[in-house]
Each structure stands twice: as structure tokens, then as C-alpha cells.
Amino acid sequence: MEFASSDRPESPGIEAMALKILIAGGFGVGKTTMVGSVSEIEPLRTEEQLTERGAAVDDVTGVEQKTTTTVALDFGRITISRELILYLFGTPGQDRFWFMWDELAQGALGAIVIADTRRLPSCFAAIDFFEQRQVPFVVGVNCFDGSQDYEADEVRAALDVDQFVPVRLCDARKRQSTKELLTTLLEHIMAVNVHASKAPAGP
């Protein structure tokens, strides 16, 4: 074997199309776990470093305070065929890295927002973001330890998302569960596209 990394029968060519789906939600909600549950590779981590000029300037020395922040992104890959590769990106857990979200959301097919019923507000920022950018999304209510304290509809009401946005219970650790959530997302994206193409074009 010439390349150890190309032992799949259908290694994509350079003409392949790469697509991405985002996995969002609050810090520690299970984003990387969900990526890993369906990825064909161990989730990879890529980082971007930022230097932010501090707002305060030290009056005595005149030296600007700078802080360097590292934003980490975990992602996985599903090779659909020689022509199609799907990447799953976990979004940074902290809401303040909006610029990173912008690049991530650009051209994304859609997103899964993971909700944790013990701290629902942690996913509000992600929902707001995708609603504003009109990125189609579904909500996965992660049932930790198999506990199911709420029904999907109760969570929907608490999150105040549109009626047509699918809200499903899930287990981020389980491949089958993530697969079903991705299937729901794809069906939702297709439904949104059909709806948009049928919408009346003005008065």
C-alpha cells in the first residue's frame, strides 16, 4: 500500500465537493462527542490564534495591553462518495468568538444545536445566530445518562423556536442517535429549500 491514509476504496479526488454541517451548543454540552460518534476519523482539532487589543491602555507606560486567545475547533469527516465529503464542525463553546462562527456558518448546509435541559440558556446564542443567518437547524436535546426529564415539545416551548424546527431527544455518544439527527437535519434542509422556492416572489 502506497499511502496508509488512502486505504478506503473511494478516496476522494481533488474535484470532490466538500460540505459542512455545524454542531453547536454551550460549553461542555457534548459537541465533540457527537462529532466523534459518526466521524470516520478521530475528531481533529484545529486552532486559530487571536490577538485582541485590550480595551484599557495603561496610562503610566502607554503600553497597550494585548491578550492572545486561542479558539479551538473540533471536527470530523464522513466520506459520502468520491465526489462528496461531509465535515462536521463543533463550534467554539464561547459565544464571544463570533468571527469564527461567521466563517464556519458561511456555506454550511445546516446545523445541529445541542441543548442540555439542565442549562438551556447555554444554547440560546447558537439558536439566535442560526435564526439570524437563516442557517437551517434542528435541536437535539442531549439526554445524559439516559435520563429523560422532559419531552421534546416541552423543550421546544422553553426554547421558543419556530414550530417547523425539528426538536428531538438524542444521545450524543450514540452513532445511531447522531445518524438519526443528521437525517432529520437533511430532511429539514430540503423541506426549507422547497418552501423557499414556493414562496411568492412579492405582491
Added chain:
Amino acid sequence: MSGGDYAWFDEDAGPLARPYTLTRGRTRAARHELDMITLVVALRLHHAGELDHAHERILGRCQNPISVAEVAAGADLPLGVVKVLISDLIDRHYMIFRSGWAPTTAASPDTLQKVLDGIRKL
């Protein structure tokens, strides 16, 4: 710099990225619009001494088509740095990238169906 009347505001301060040493201070990928999922591949082998270590390291990871994000993760370098280095390699014809498809182009119904079928088969 002449005293207190010099100030940077917003964009004047440049992009929010460290001016990296490896890229000789460049923080933007020149000429090429590289997204995290843009696929790149090495075109040819290089001879010893032709490239500096950083570029060599990147090129070595691209013998098969691979996304910019995967190159960055494998090389353990920040995305911004890797984009600049890849852009250099493209300029110097060591590498090509998948052009003609922008990440902002909406996926066709046919493509979405293929993704859905692929996920169902997982």
C-alpha cells in the same frame, strides 16, 4: 511614532490575528480564497532545499486531496498560518485547490439527496 495623537481604531489595527513569524508577518492568504473545507493537493515533488521547512511540512501533508482544516490540524499550526503557507504553495505551482465552487453556493437538491442517502447508509 509621534506621541499621543497616534491611535488605531477598529480595522486600522489590522485583522484580529497575530502577525505570524512563519508567514513573515502576513496574516491573510494572498490571492486565494481558502475556506476551512477547501480541498488542496500537492502537484509535484520538490527537491531538497527548494522550500523552507514550514512549506515543506505543509506540502508533505497534501499528497492526497485534503481539506485546509485537516492540514492545519495535522501540522499543528493555526488555521490562519496554514492558509498563508498553502496560498504560497499554490502561487508557486506546488499545489492546486478545488476552485469553481464557493462555499457560499447553495447545495443543489441533488447534492442534498446524495448526502442524505450517504448518512442513511452509515
